[in-house]
Amino acid sequence: MIPYSTQFIEQDDIDAVIKVLKSPYLTQGENVKKLEEEICRYLEIKNAIVFNSATSALFALYNSLGIKKDDEVITTPITFAATSNMFVTLGAKPVWCDIKNDGNINEKLIEELITPKTKAIVAVDFGGKPVEHIKIKEIARKYNLLYIDDASHAFGSEIDGQKIGTFAEVSVFSFHAIKPFTTGEGGCIVSDNDELIEKLRLFRSHGMVKEKLWSSDMIQMGYNFRLTEFQAALGLSQIKKVDRFINKRNEIANYYDERFENNKLFYTQKIEKNQKSSRHLYPIILTHALYDAKEDIFAKLQKKGLGVQVHYKPIYQNSFYKKNFGRTNLNTADEFYKSEISIPCHQKMSLSDAKFVADTFLDILKEHERHYL
Ligand SMILES: *Cc1c(COP(=O)(O)O)cnc(C)c1O
Numbered sequence: 100m101i102p103y104s105t106q107f108i109e110q111d112d113i114d115a116v117i118k119v120l121k122s123p124y125l126t127q128g129e130n131v132k133k134l135e136e137e138i139c140r141y142l143e144i145k146n147a148i149v150f151n152s153a154t155s156a157l158f159a160l161y162n163s164l165g166i167k168k169d170d171e172v173i174t175t176p177i178t179f180a181a182t183s184n185m186f187v188t189l190g191a192k193p194v195w196c197d198i199k200n201d202g203n204i205n206e207k208l209i210e211e212l213i214t215p216k217t218k219a220i221v222a223v224d225f226g227g228k229p230v231e232h233i234k235i236k237e238i239a240r241k242y243n244l245l246y247i248d249d250a251s252h253a254f255g256s257e258i259d260g261q262k263i264g265t266f267a268e269v270s271v272f273s274f275h276a277i278k279p280f281t282t283g284e285g286g287c288i289v290s291d292n293d294e295l296i297e298k299l300r301l302f303r304s305h306g307m308v309k310e311k312l313w314s315s316d317m318i319q320m321g322y323n324f325r326l327t328e329f330q331a332a333l334g335l336s337q338i339k340k341v342d343r344f345i346n347k348r349n350e351i352a353n354y355y356d357e358r359f360e361n362n363k364l365f366y367t368q369k370i371e372k373n374q375k376s377s378r379h380l381y382p383i384i385l386t387h388a389l390y391d392a393k394e395d396i397f398a399k400l401q402k403k404g405l406g407v408q409v410h411y412k413p414i415y416q417n418s419f420y421k422k423n424f425g426r427t428n429l430n431t432a433d434e435f436y437k438s439e440i441s442i443p444c445h446q447k448m449s450l451s452d453a454k455f456v457a458d459t460f461l462d463i464l465k466e467h468e469r470h471y472l
Contacts, residue, residue: 131328137338142289172186173217175225177198222247225252227279247270253379256375280341282326303322351448362464364467365389382439384435393438400459407442
């Protein structure tokens with residue numbers, strides 16, 4: 100089975116982890132700090148703080164920004180549930196904004212959703228394709244809202260040569276195994292806001308500051324959301340390769356783009372000329388006539404060895420959200436869910452794997468062309 104995404108671990112990654120396992124410090128040593136410095140260097144941003152997952156990073160962030168009960172947060176439903184879960188757990192209410200046909204939040208629809216209770220806008224660079232950060236930032240500024248980017252898919256993505264992570268006030272990345280590079284589990288918050296980063300540092304580790312000798316003081320509520328030293332060492336080894344990984348995924352995506360150009364049965368996510376995508380996902384969006392056949396197509400693809408997946412069921416369609424916030428229907432998001440299939444695209448694939456995926460995919464769709472069109 101060729102998975103839709105997977106990690107790529109080489110001998111030097113393994114050696115880096117083993118070295119730390121044999122060292123005196125498994126946690127709270129120099130590797131975490133070094134990884135944070137490397138992230139800052141790569142993204143060209145002032146501060147980075149790593150967490151044991153993007154989910155705990157989001158929880159820490161929403162808390163530290165003061166998002167609370169009855170606040171409204173405008174966000175996209177086409178994302179992993181953690182994006183909204185972590186402010187919903189604080190009592191805030193999700194206000195779903197519809198998407199565009201590339202899977203990204205539709206910036207033109209944001210303004211009409213703003214109320215006196217709106218506190219923040221949370222965007223997600225779907226599959227690695229940058230959202231319209233400059234336009235959304237303008238809206239956030241105009242209404243004095245926080246602008247947060249859940250950039251979990253988009254480490255290494257760019258607009259006009261500027262890295263994602265540097266556009267919103269604060270951005271979050273995930274280092275989960277199948278994300279652009281990995282620490283196994285892990286995440287990160289980046290921002291130019293020093294005060295926020297200090298709060299997050301306390302939040303990450305029990306709210307405690309060291310004074311002198313044995314004395315410390317707990318000055319705010321805190322948790323233990325720390326990344327281990329051996330995970331940080333893996334991250335340090337992996338971040339060196341992230342450009343190679345992104346180039347590889349782009350090579351595969353470009354090959355698919357060529358093979359799939361002008362196909363009547365589906366379209367794919369278009370990356371604009373001034374953008375670079377991490378290509379975390381390669382989404383296929385089937386034509387309306389194939390919606391009913393999607394289950395069948397999906398099952399056939401799996402049977403042929405393609406580890407396809409669907410990204411995502413709109414968050415508001417989950418029973419927890421229906422129970423707590425009622426029913427929601429957003430046209431484009433609903434249609435996107437009916438039509439989307441992510442096909443394999445990752446740094447461990449060869450071009451001949453990509454050819455196999457494209458051939459298989461086109462073959463299976465051809466069968467359906469006869470039946471459905
Ligand atoms: C993966 C992901 C998360 C959660 O990341 P973890 O590191 O697994 O906690 C959050 N948001 C988005 C958009 C994701 O893709």
